[in-house]
Amino acid sequence: METPNPNIKMWQGNVACAEGALAAGCRFFAGYPITPSSEIAEVLSLRLPKLGGNFIQMEDEIAAMGATIGASLGGVKAMTATSGPGFSLKQENIGFAAMAEIPCVVVNVQRGGPSTGLPTHAAQGDVMQARWGTHGDHPIIALAPGSVRETYDMTVKAFNLAEKYRTPVILLSDEIVGHLTEKVEVPPIESLGLTDRKKPTVPPEQYRPYEMDSSDIPPMANFGEGYRYHVTGLAHDETGFPTNNPEKIQAQLERLNRKIERYRDEIVEVEVQYTEDAEILVISFGSTARSVRRAVINAREQGIKAGLLRLKTIWPFPGKEIEAISASVRKIIVAEMNLGQLAHEVEWATRRSKPVVRINKINGEPITPNEIFNAIIRQD
Amino acid sequence: MDYLYYLRQDKMPHIWCDGCGHGIILKSILRCVDKLGWDKNDIALVSGIGCSSRTPGYVDFNTLHTTHGRALAFATGLKIANPKLHVIVVSGDGDATAIGGNHFIHAARRNIDITMIIYNNYIYGMTGGQVSPTTPAHKKASTAPYGNPDEPFDISRLAQAAGATYVARSTVYHVGKMDNYIGNALQKTGFSVVEILTPCPTSYGRRNKEGNGVDMMRYQKENTIGIEKAKNMSAEALAGKIVTGVFVDKEQESYLNRYNEVIKKAQSGV
Structure with missing residues (x-):
């Protein structure tokens, strides 16, 4: 054995x-x-x-x-x-x-x-x-x-x-x-690729828990490590203490949002299948993408040029990737178990340059490969 | 002792109004910590939202100002993650027993190794004097203009019933007792609660014609009865009186000790 x-x-x-x-x-x-x-x-x-x-x-x-x-x-x-x-x-x-x-x-x-x-x-x-x-x-x-x-x-x-x-x-x-x-x-x-938070390298009296450094990601000390600092949900400045100073608040909140947006290429992942020559692109994510894969394979077996784009990252939204991959397709299908939350973003990302067909189901049942296949072959 | 050693002097002046008792509680906490000789690096002061919850910002410890009512939840995770930290939660009556009421009773039930100091001023001060879970019946508040139709919580009794291992109540006037209780609570293993009655002349006293901070502290001085004496008094005789003292002081295995047993069991494969 x-x-x-x-x-x-x-x-x-x-x-x-x-x-x-x-x-x-x-x-x-x-x-x-x-x-x-x-x-x-x-x-x-x-x-x-x-x-x-x-x-x-x-x-x-x-x-x-x-x-x-x-x-x-x-x-x-x-x-x-x-x-x-x-x-x-x-x-x-x-x-x-x-x-x-x-x-x-x-x-x-x-x-x-x-x-x-x-x-x-x-x-x-x-x-x-x-x-x-x-x-x-x-x-x-x-x-x-x-x-x-x-x-x-x-x-x-x-x-x-x-x-x-x-x-x-x-x-x-x-x-x-x-x-x-x-x-x-x-x-x-x-x-x-296990990653640990970046630690401060400065002595405690110089530590700025929300410093505006070039990375936009300030080093983080854990409580009890000798860096006695303040953590609050209030708008705060570099020191972590609350502030009402409009310039400081604007700068911190812009950094906060920028720190993910500027690294979005390192974060965002999508999976593509049969997209090189696809005329019809089916976009989906999570469990629904499993049905999409079946439907796309079935379509290919019948000579229909369908492709799959699966969003592994939902946020930050892979708008750039969607735009590039869908550039040469004539139709986009978005399959999701909601009433179009993703489709709306897809339309925005493609500037409505292509028809976006929605397959939506909200009754607890999965979207079937057949439902997606039918949308692929439908002339619309 | 040198209070300034513990204070973030550049964060002064504090936000508390004239006549507010919160600063008296803060000094008591600092005296107790100083007496215990704890290292500032080993202390975490955690709060929610409200006037009392601004305390951490002024003190040179590891300080965490969380969301409204949730200080105990954050503090629970922090204490478990780093048990060598002395975790102290400061909270107001609304923060602790309205929006945070669930966390309060469960922290007591769980007997998590945290000391909670509740600044009870019968009112939501920061938001402008709305009625709180400890506003006495019939008293006025900005959202109880005809008098409070609700009955108040007795915070110490609540903590006692929920299972806290140490529960005591003082007023800010009775500084010696306050120091004593906070000092005891800080040394207790498990969940300890000290409720301190503190005047809010701006939002509560003014509306209820109870005078300024000095008048309100005089009321505390003249109307406080020790818990032992109160036991032999009728409900009528206790009306309007403040009962202070140690409500609970018991030994009970704390959450962290219990969980260490869980780890031992899990690792021994039983």
Whole structure:
């Protein structure tokens, strides 16, 4: 009998998320039970203490987000996981993490909404909530995995980006990917490009926690390391203390937003298939992209020049990539389990230069390959 | 002692009004920390939103000014991530027991190793004097112009019922007691709560014709009864009185100790 490869696992997407977090160095998780994300909390409640880490089930979603930020400020890579309604509750503190520039990972395993919606069914209706759920102009990064293996990889990436850019990162999974079980070959840890936050190199009295340096990403001291500084959600200057000075506020908030926008090429990832000669481009993300792949292959088998563009990064939005890849197509189809949140952005990115056909479903059922195939062959 | 050693002098003047008691509490915290000889690098002062929650900005510790009501949530993560930090939360009555009420009772239940000092002035001061969960019934507030129809929380009793290992109440007038209670709370393992009654002449006293800060502190002086004495008094006799003292002082395994047991179990494969 062949010796089983210990790196081959049969994992659910949510398990891969938990395992990816551990591989990325996450040693703190705060959560609150919610379908369809609870497996992430369950796995981490079992696994974290084995590694000397901490799992805590908080009293509510808001507390879970707060504790995650607090732990990160204490120097531990930290994550929380939730689904739609819980994601809504976390928004104020996600804004705090963005404003105070505290790295953390927030997993949203999307379910049907609005409100309590469809707790056990998939949806992709939080595209805009991930971007604009918290108030005010702020940067955000959101990644959307399309498979179990990718959930692992993207959870690692989410931590790496959070640490590198001092920002909350949203892992925008969905119920299908979260509850799908697939074979995963766990990559070697050396291949994960593990990243830690940039530390200050100056003595404490010279430390400016929000300094306007050339990178736009200030070094971050953890609490207890001898840099006694102030962290607030109030508008603040380079020192971290609140200010009402309009010039300083404008400069800090512009830097805050610029720090993600200027590095967007390092952050944004898309996957393309059959796009070189495509006349019809199908754009999608997450679980829906799996149906798109089938539909595009079916179309190619019938000699129809269809191609696939899957957005692995949702925010910052891959507008530039969409514009370039769709330049020579005659029709764009956007398939998503919402009423057009992505399609709207695609139209904007392509300046409405092409017809954008929308395939939308919000009843909890996945969009089928046939529905997409029919849209590909339809003359419109 | 040298208060200035602990203060961020360049952040003065503070925002607190004439007659406000918050500065008295701040000095008490600093005296207690000084007496304990703690290193400033090892102290984290965490707050939410409100007048009291501006305290951290003035103090040369690791300071974290979070969202309204959520200081305990952030502080819980911080304490777990770095247990060597002495984590102190300062909060107001609205911050701690209205918007943050859930975190308050659960921090007490969980017995997380944090000291919480609640500045109770019966009012939302920063936002202009709205009614709070501790505004006494019938008292006026900017959102209770006909008198408060609600019954107030008794914060110390709430903390006691929720499981805190140390609960005490003082007023800012009774500085000796306040120092004593805060000092005890800081040394306690587990979740300790000190409720300090502090006058808000601007937003509460003025509207309720209770005079200026001195008048309001005189009221504290003349109407405070120790908890032992209060036990033998009728409800009528206690009407309008302030009961102070140590409500709870018990030994109970703290959250961090419990979780260390979890780690041991997990690592031993049991």
